[in-house]
Amino acid sequence: YIDKLLQSEEYLKYVEQKERVKQYPDLKKQIDEFRRRNFEMQNSGDMVFEKIDAFEREYADFRDNPLVADFLEAELAFCRMIQSNNERIANALDFE
Numbered sequence: 001y002i003d004k005l006l007q008s009e010e011y012l013k014y015v016e017q018k019e020r021v022k023q024y025p026d027l028k029k030q031i032d033e034f035r036r037r038n039f040e041m042q043n044s045g046d047m048v049f050e051k052i053d054a055f056e057r058e059y060a061d062f063r064d065n066p067l068v069a070d071f072l073e074a075e076l077a078f079c080r081m082i083q084s085n086n087e088r089i090a091n092a093l094d095f096e
Contacts, residue, residue, distance in 0.1 A: 005085070014078040017071040024067065031068060034059055 005011055021028050041047070041055060063069055 005082075008081065010074075010078045010081040014074040017074040021067060021071045027065075027067060030062065031071060034062065034068075 021031060037055070041051065063072065
């Protein structure tokens with residue numbers, strides 16, 4: 001099962017994009033900061049439209065950078081694949 005995940009298109013693309021971003025340490029720091037703030041906002045329980053809108057406006061130009069956009073897209077695709085697999089496993093088990 002793990003071997004299939006490691007060979008999946010989503011994982012391979014994520015690794016490729018991660019390696020590209022690592023070549024630009026300052027950009028990687030900015031991406032990590034964006035991801036940290038995004039995570040905190042999503043998990044704060046304070047998902048007010050104005051805050052989300054302000055966050056999106058603040059990072060709009062940053063996300064237009066092709067390296068950033070490609071990395072975030074690859075990361076999201078990989079995360080969705082993992083979530084889907086976890087859901088399929090949970091649904092297949094008789095777990096209450």
